[in-house]
Amino acid sequence: MSRVPVRALTMPSSRAPRPSPTDAYGLILEAIDVGVFRPGDRLVESDLADRFGVSRTPIREALQRLETQSLLERDGRSLIVAALDHNQMSELYVVRRELEGLAARLAAQHATEEEIRVLRLMVDADDQLVNDPAALARANRRFHKQIHLASHNRYLVQQLDLVHRTMALMATTSLAARGRGEIAQGEHHAIVEAIAARDSDAAEKALSDHISIAFMTRLRQDAETRESGRDPGI
């Protein structure tokens, strides 16, 4: 479950660049992330090659890499997008809350003034996206990644990358819940202000509270999905 993609971490940067496999991997991951492919969907090499205009070899390599990372699983001879069960989702959110909180604490201590300015610009720009859940979800990932980087702790960044990759296996974004986008943006502003004030405790609390609220939102979304699944007429 927690196998680390050793190849990705150890690939020497001096070797001649091979952009295609990385692109295919990134393209498929992005498609899972934004919900083009959902948990349970079958991924077929030739379909993916056509869709992304990439030859089959890099697609095959990307699929193998995604399977190694447990983002895809075997269903007979097919590869399908893995799904997280309720317990996995809960476990993931506990880890995410703690790691993101730590990232905010460290960012309050170590972020440069330029990084803080970039965070402010991002959060201001993202305010325009509150009615577009897919765009807001992408902006949300960029924003959180920027905080991870501002922690200036490479091991924490690696762990958070793994958590965020696994988050892609959730079928929906909590930002799609009614009113959540606007509230989440308010929380992002509070996080940035705490980091800018160099208040480690407040930054950690603001970010862990933000993740807790996202988790609660998702639990409510899942409950509603189960409900509508039982009563498809409504």
Ligand SMILES: [Zn+2]
């Ligand atoms: Zn967020």
